[in-house]
Amino acid sequence: NRGVRLGDxxxxxxxxxxxxxPESGDxxxxxxxxxxxxxxxxxxxxxxxxxAPFELTPNLYAVEAxxxxxxxxxxxxxxxxxxxPTGGLIEAFVSHCWIEDFGEFCQSTYRYxxxxxxxxxxxxxxxEVVQRARDLCVYVCAFSNNQWNLxxxxxxxxxxxxxxxxxxxxxxxxxxxxxxxxxALLFRAWCNFEFxxxxxxxxxxxxxxxxxxxxxxxxxxxxxxxxxxxxxxxFELLQDVDIRLARATSKxxxxxxxxxxxxxxxxxxxxxxxxAEALNRLLKSMIADQVLPLLARVGNASALQRALDCGATxxxxxxxxxxxxxxxxxxxxxxxxxARVLLDSGADPAAANAAASVVAMFGEGAKDRKxxxxxxxxxxxxQREFHQRAAKVAQDEHAIRxxxxxxxxxxxxxxTAANDEQDSVALAxxxxxxxxxxxxxxASDVLGERLTDESVELMAAAA
Numbered sequence: 001n002r003g004v005r006l007g008d009x010x011x012x013x014x015x016x017x018x019x020x021x022p023e024s025g026d027x028x029x030x031x032x033x034x035x036x037x038x039x040x041x042x043x044x045x046x047x048x049x050x051x052a053p054f055e056l057t058p059n060l061y062a063v064e065a066x067x068x069x070x071x072x073x074x075x076x077x078x079x080x081x082x083x084x085p086t087g088g089l090i091e092a093f094v095s096h097c098w099i100e101d102f103g104e105f106c107q108s109t110y111r112y113x114x115x116x117x118x119x120x121x122x123x124x125x126x127x128e129v130v131q132r133a134r135d136l137c138v139y140v141c142a143f144s145n146n147q148w149n150l151x152x153x154x155x156x157x158x159x160x161x162x163x164x165x166x167x168x169x170x171x172x173x174x175x176x177x178x179x180x181x182x183x184a185l186l187f188r189a190w191c192n193f194e195f196x197x198x199x200x201x202x203x204x205x206x207x208x209x210x211x212x213x214x215x216x217x218x219x220x221x222x223x224x225x226x227x228x229x230x231x232x233x234x235f236e237l238l239q240d241v242d243i244r245l246a247r248a249t250s251k252x253x254x255x256x257x258x259x260x261x262x263x264x265x266x267x268x269x270x271x272x273x274x275x276a277e278a279l280n281r282l283l284k285s286m287i288a289d290q291v292l293p294l295l296a297r298v299g300n301a302s303a304l305q306r307a308l309d310c311g312a313t314x315x316x317x318x319x320x321x322x323x324x325x326x327x328x329x330x331x332x333x334x335x336x337x338x339a340r341v342l343l344d345s346g347a348d349p350a351a352a353n354a355a356a357s358v359v360a361m362f363g364e365g366a367k368d369r370k371x372x373x374x375x376x377x378x379x380x381x382x383q384r385e386f387h388q389r390a391a392k393v394a395q396d397e398h399a400i401r402x403x404x405x406x407x408x409x410x411x412x413x414x415x416t417a418a419n420d421e422q423d424s425v426a427l428a429x430x431x432x433x434x435x436x437x438x439x440x441x442x443a444s445d446v447l448g449e450r451l452t453d454e455s456v457e458l459m460a461a462a463a
Contacts, residue, residue, distance in 0.1 A: 005088050030110055080144045123396070174203065176208050189248040215319050218362065231298075241280070288310035320362060325352055354376060
């Protein structure tokens with residue numbers, strides 16, 4: 001029960017490490033800046049110039065040395081026990097590298113939790129989503145393990161270690177692999193070992209980034225180029241990954257890990273391969289599979305080909321249930337190099353049907369979204385069924401965005417400057433009139449009516 005409640009970790013961050021700021025005012029997207037930790041590192045390095053074995057940077061090594069140890073020294077407990085003496089049941093295991101910037105680590109983990117909470121509390125107000133995310137209990141070795149009694153906690157063999165016990169526990173449903181801009185965890189033996197056990201124990205593995213889970217990334221127009229460039233960069237790093245070359249601080253640990261992995265027998269895309277070669281193939285194919293739709297959006301044909309060579313499925317989908325080929329055709333054309341690469345690799349050509357309308361279902365303009373959803377729902381039966389799951393996701397997203405716009409309008413006392421979201425549900429003047437003529441009606445009454453009208457319209461189109 002050494003789970004770290006995410007809310008406690010974030011409170012610790014704001015208290016001791018730095019600042020957490022909503023990105024562009026979005027309560028479900030935060031940036032974590034380790035400003036205080038950076039100053040602590042600078043002061044430490046200046047005081048210990050020429051005497052310390054290495055300089056500290058704002059990563060987990062610095063957090064452990066400058067913050068966790070002083071905080072836990074009086075009690076000689078783990079940080080998790082200090083924060084929650086009654087313990088917390090671990091729901092997710094966070095696999096990461098200690099050299100990762102600690103701000104990026106916290107931001108990545110928080111964004112994962114917000115994505116997971118948003119899916120679980122579908123359409124709930126942002127305050128509820130944030131609270132559910134903060135309640136997530138995770139295993140983070142530096143905070144969950146007792147740094148004052150580490151040798152005893154790790155045990156004499158891997159099965160006795162907290163890493164293995166947490167991964168094996170039935171309550172640990174997900175393994176979150178946090179990838180920073182250096183892809184550092186992909187080059188560390190322990191992180192690869194955690195991936196190996198995750199596969200052996202059939203755990204869900206989520207590749208996670210500073211922007212959130214890789215498969216869930218849906219860039220908004222103002223940040224799309226940044227995110228796309230970052231994704232292509234991470235994918236390029238993948239080309240250099242080789243588990244056989246991974247490093248560990250302890251030579252004994254490295255030998256033990258290499259020996260354990262040597263007996264691994266590949267399955268699926270790694271069928272017929274053994275040991276590190278098989279694990280390499282599984283790891284690369286998993287990452288390539290999740291990045292393929294994003295590469296199709298970018299239209300990078302050579303990167304798409306390399307992803308397919310790494311074992312990506314040509315029909316890979318993103319979290320919106322939209323296939324890579326659909327993006328390639330919609331954004332770059334049916335005769336584009338990106339589309340040809342996917343088709344030549346066996347992608348289902350049906351994904352190209354009505355591709356522009358499918359992608360438009362997730363656009364910025366509410367009117368355009370509604371029009372695209374109607375177009376997809378009006379397709380011939382076979383084509384409609386092919387894109388049915390994407391259309392359902394689009395309808396749900398559209399309803400959530402309309403709700404958010406209406407709630408914001410209510411908060412702003414039904415401001416008259418209606419934007420495109422309000423136009424989509426005829427809010428330019430109606431709410432003001434409705435409230436003026438019938439003051440007993442609340443904002444939530446009007447909100448409910450508008451959402452009902454929106455749902456009925458789209459359901460009728462589906463029928």
